[in-house]
Amino acid sequence: MASLQDLILKGNRCPEHKPWPRVFVDAEMWSFAINQLTDGYWSLLGLWAETETVHMALMDEASSAIGVISLECPNRHYPSVGCRHAPAWRLERTIRDLSGLEPMGMNDKRPWLDHGRWEVQAPLGSARKHSPTDTGYEFLPVEGESLHQIPVGPVHAGIIEPGHFRFTANGETIVRLEERLGYTHKGIESLMAGATIDQAAKLAGRCSGDSTVAYALAFARATEAALQIDIPARAHWLRALMAEIERLANHLGDIGAICNDAAFALMHAHCGVLRERVLRAAHACFGHRLMRDRITPGGMAVTLDPMGFDTLTTLLSNIRQRFPALVELYDSTASLQERTVASGHLSLDLARQFAAGGFVGRGSGRASDARRSPGYTPYDRLNFEVPVRHEGDVNARVWIRIREVEQSMALIDQIMAQIPDGPLAVPLPFKAGEGMALIEGFRGDILVWVHLNDKGIVERCHLRDPSCFQWPLLEAAIEGNIVADFPLCNKSFNCSYSGHDL
């Protein structure tokens, strides 16, 4: 077994890529990497393409080393990863739709994000004009007796994002779920190509509204890595503070929403109040409820004044006063437990294969957290636990979120106690380079890769939401559950449509 470092040493290194190495490899080394993925030694962090190059971000599970390998494909095709390693499947269909590069060996010829509605083909590649042709979409065939199909979406009953779910059920039991996504595709990566860093940072903060802080942080860190600049210490700490407030707000809201999908409205009402308090505190401290556009490449656009400290202290003591009773309520309500325990089971094997991050991975025993590994400031100076459960059901994912609420509150305490004074930002130099960042959003690890030119313009930026690897797992977790439990299981994953579709 060769390590990722060995492969990196063999390849032709791109000197401008920071902080992790990127190397050009040949088809043979590319295939070797696929073997390592299928054997489970390495994990896939991302797969994307530039005009005639395909990039694969990898992590060595043994050493936690990270690297990017790039394969030039002048003939516009490359050996498929997805035909042997399922997590890459939809990423390759995305590459085909956006860049026009063909994965050789991939049997699935169906488009993914391109629904035949655009007036351009391969917008990130040749960008050839063509007239929209919606040829329909063929779902995977299902065979068997007494099966019926239930099509759901893209417009759902509640106030949620659009996507299509095709259920095949035997009576009440789901035997297969197939997702069709792409409805919220806005062409963010195309808009970023050629944009200034400021414009691109705004777009990054609008990939997934619930993770706007995490995305802005990931984009800022990738940009700063590409420019090889250090930002003031206070900015690092303020960023972490916002990231934890965002995590807190999302977990509080979702714990309630999961219970609501099991028809237990009392939890929803109380958690909704706590979430609202967090958002109001965020508004009081940083001037925006979701803290959008507050993190900028180079530092921070806002600071925290003494009144902000008081607001956060009051907020935390209020949540600490009320949250334990809600946890107790969740734990002691048999009718609610009856719904959440053992439903929507995800196995550790699948969580590992798909390198599932966040509560989806940690609820099934995969202990990964980008704040720990690869880690970033200031988390190296903070004490926190990464909660892990092994049951893999809805209940486990709820408990991970409950524990993370507690951890985030402890982190906010520590950050407020230790935050240094000083300037907020540094000006950005004009410099060409490539940078990458891996940031722990509330859902899991967000990957941002950016390629800048020397005029301060983004040549290409790729953003990979944790949902890209979690959506397929939902299809696996729902199998064998009843149709009526789908909202519950779906909410326990709470994947982002917009972050996936971009």
Place this chain on the structure above:
Amino acid sequence: MRNLLFKNIFRKPLTEPRPDSDDAVLAKLAGHVERTAYRRLGRSLAVRAVDAGSCNGCELEIHALNNAYYDLDRFGIRFVAAPRHADVLLVTGPVTRNMREALERTHTAIPNPKWVVSVGDCALNGGCFAGSYAVVGGVSQVMPVDLHIPGCPPSPAEILKGLLALLEKGAAGK
């Protein structure tokens, strides 16, 4: 659970008074709504929300309208699952090309008379997504919009003001 419910009986309600809605704000928000519309709506508004490609920020704030602070129900406004039950189509997002047909079909399914409210900066003209191959660029490109609520995302209070503008400017104008 009993304990929690019991405590709530003695706690003061969290629900806040209705937001200030001075006539200027209402007039600006509801400037395009015809006066006859208000008579039909009375004091009840059934809203069908459709995400036409938003980042989900607007959805978070629309959700917040149902929490105890805003308690949307007390104004007679409620979200409904079926477009057949709706008076108002509440649309977020820049309208992606992939969502356009679904949005139009939802609009068609709402019985007349009906009103369209667009929420968020990108629903106005595409916002920062304008010019992309994948977006149409604003709800008004696809259907007539009666009222627009700006913001990225607008706060729940602002969305509430907008919906009240639909209901109540009419009462004032009668």
